Amino acid sequence: MYRIGELAKLCEVKADTLRFYEKHGLLAPSSRSDSGYRLYNESDAERLRFILRAKAVGFTLAEITELLSIELDKSNWACADVKGLVDSKLAQVNEKISELNHFQVSLQRLSDACCGGPESAEHCSILEALESNTDNIKCENHAHHHDKSQYTKNCQSKG
Amino acid sequence: MYRIGELAKLCEVKADTLRFYEKHGLLAPSSRSDSGYRLYNESDAERLRFILRAKAVGFTLAEITELLSIELDKSNWACADVKGLVDSKLAQVNEKISELNHFQVSLQRLSDACCGGPESAEHCSILEALESNTDNIKCENHAHHHDKSQYTKNCQSKG
DNA sequence: ATAAACCTTGGAGTTTAATCTAAGGTCAAG
């Protein structure tokens, strides 16, 4: 039997987190001591590890609640149900990755267009790109009046 | 001059969003009508578009607040400052992408190991992977006792 | 004059996963 702090340390979470999981129906200690302390047994610990592994692959606690209810009643669920949860999560993750990839490309383009030097930002390509509605980012090296700018290497926009 | 609903429609946001931006110091109407209605001019609209473009490349409103303060006082900032904001955002985005890529790989591996059929989840590879601490995902086709399983194609784990 | 569509304000609710606080009870060691 583990007290809350012991299980928390064992699984590298905080005691607060375990109380939070209990309040939200994910994990309750199987018993209490006479003085009201939570007591977790090995099977509680296994359940916690299940939760933590599911978190590690990206499931939210709400989704883990679903997984746990299947886990406790496996014979009344099909593989299709379980795989459905995984695939739906996979779709969400892919969508988010795709959004972030758009950000990545846009930010990289902005970064590449800017010399990043000590010049005044008055002609900064980044600010200009955010001011105008074009996707088209202009290189700022000319505007800075540095004929032999040391930053030319940074100009990669197709103006 | 635009009333709040007009500017909202023009820029495809909600009036609530404009009030929210005002409350958070991102965009205030340049005047009010006699009856207290917000009145936005063309320069307010430009500022809103700046905000929206910055959002579209992944900046948070807090970061946009910084960008706006630079934008309004360009000559006292250097390109390095602006590029710094972009690069720091880029690093955050890359980190998040990397985390999601881990999720993606793990979820795909789980999905691939599961037949996804109408079989009982009692031997579901996904649940078994979450129960045990191995990275090693076992294919469930044998466990289902389908000698000529129609799901064999889904088994791709290296058990 | 009255209905519809618009606007005002302050404040509450949403989502996620904790994290923290206050005020107090329990347990083991010295």
Added chain:
DNA sequence: CTTGACCTTAGATTAAACTCCAAGGTTTAT
């Protein structure tokens, strides 16, 4: 018998970016 580490509870707070609500005032058209 007191100190420190641990535990209890309920409830408040955090971040982010809105979104919605109630209760009322304004504008416009008929």
